[in-house]
Amino acid sequence: MSRTAVITGIGVVAPGGIGRTAFWDLLSAGRTATRRISLFEPGGFRSQVAAEVDFDPRVHGLTAQQIRRMDRAAQFAVVCTREAVAESGLDLSSMEPERLAVSIGSAVGCTMGLEEEYAVLSDDGRRWLVDHTYGVPHLYGYMVPSSLAVAVAWEVAAEGPTALISTGCTSGLDAVTHGAALIEEGTADVVLAGATDAPLSPITSACFDAIMATSPNNDDPEHASRPFDADRDGFVLGEGAAVMVLEEMSAARRRGAHVYAAVAGYASRSNAFHMTGLKPDGREMAEAITVALDRARVDASAVDYVNAHGSGTKQNDRHETAAFKRSLGDHAYQRPVSSIKSMVGHSLGAIGSIEVAACCLALERQVVPPTANLHTPDPECDLDYVPLTAREHPMDTILSVGSGFGGFQSAVVITRV
Missing domain, CATH: 3.40.47.10 (Thiolase/Chalcone synthase)
Structure with a gap:
């Protein structure tokens, strides 16, 4: 079973x-x-x-x-x-x-x-x-x-x-x-x-x-x-x-517990490229996303919201944008994406679990947290990054991703049950 x-x-x-x-x-x-x-x-x-x-x-x-x-x-x-x-x-x-x-x-x-x-x-x-x-x-x-x-x-x-x-x-x-x-x-x-x-x-x-x-x-x-x-x-x-x-x-x-979400699928990859650098094509992150979706038995079109790594460095944000397009295809343009690091900073190893907590709360409340301080979008980051203001949005499936020094790329899919 x-x-x-x-x-x-x-x-x-x-x-x-x-x-x-x-x-x-x-x-x-x-x-x-x-x-x-x-x-x-x-x-x-x-x-x-x-x-x-x-x-x-x-x-x-x-x-x-x-x-x-x-x-x-x-x-x-x-x-x-x-x-x-x-x-x-x-x-x-x-x-x-x-x-x-x-x-x-x-x-x-x-x-x-x-x-x-x-x-x-x-x-x-x-x-x-x-x-x-x-x-x-x-x-x-x-x-x-x-x-x-x-x-x-x-x-x-x-x-x-x-x-x-x-x-x-x-x-x-x-x-x-x-x-x-x-x-x-x-x-x-x-x-x-x-x-x-x-x-x-x-x-x-x-x-x-x-x-x-x-x-x-x-x-x-x-x-x-x-x-x-x-x-x-x-x-x-x-x-x-x-x-x-x-x-x-x-x-x-x-036991009648309140259930926030199921951890439906996940995957990790390494780019074996550079200690701190990222390739612009986002291939390894895209592969982690694809495998996580496959393990969750979820199609890319079913992703309702993407919680981005969104660190605020130029190479990360562009790399991540490319990864979303590569893994989600045209659906990347149709889904809200946001970064809570705009509000709570980057707490290094802790931030991934803080972001999963945020995703669970967003799923329960059906509200996407915004990307604060986003006033002048980078033309190379051309997705819907939910600038400044939270947004009500129906959600059953959320994708959350992380990118780390050493070339680590991880993705997790959480779903309503």
Whole structure:
């Protein structure tokens, strides 16, 4: 008997609001959460803007010991997990723990914890040989990215497969689809799947400054993220997390669960081309889309909305536009496409799961979130990118895609059930 993974609970920590309700309110209103960086002094950096989360871990129920032990990214993931499990209505304590799994994505792991500890151990960089005796007891956990997935597993007492998926900026999509695969193959009955990243630190800013990938529009942070706009000049860093409860569809129906969507099909490809560069023809992303649609048994004409990667770099937006045309044909011109990165920035590995959460909420409300700040369309990006204002639109099938450094290209199809 075939098994289908469905999403029955969503938890979100995102710029502009904590929780799925605040998150959707921001998206549907077309508001942006980008601003001058406040988590550290950004003066001297080429790009000084980001989409930050106003997050107080104590307000959201974390204990002093948890705050001491967990990096900011792990704190995001645990808060999301609590919201998702509560909404799902599952009593996880009644489950066999071996049938409960965790799949968490992250591109850069415990960046903030590592940088803060390095500053202490090296006396703010003055000592080449660091003094390990000044390190916190949990420093090893910061160095091992899987500690993020472990934090979620401990939160729900999961004893099934626990994985940290790190595939660059497609990590969030890939973690959700890995969770779906665990359901489909019968390895798990429930999976906590999603991703988290808190990369807003000097080392991250320096890295992206070096390759000039981020926007230098420091005088107007609110409008710095401009996917598909002719005047775009790079992406805006963000942070955040989203975690979803995945369970087998027939079991969810038997217990009367609210089902957002089914994870109907997915695929990943690599362009084997360049660490950060993209070919203009979008062939690998198009192939991932085609295979995801085939696995979902959905024709290209059935796609009602496309959630784009839409980072706001010139090469990505053009590459992605070509991929949509290549995979969807003429239907690419007839379907709304938008990028929520225009509002919540690019949270690296986390953004794919945040975008899946946005797709589920869009599907439920039958509203397409807009591409904010899109005032002057790039002639080479000539699809319907839903500029500025959300749009009511009937939807049964949504395609969401991601593109990551290293050449990763991923696509997922979610459908109403």
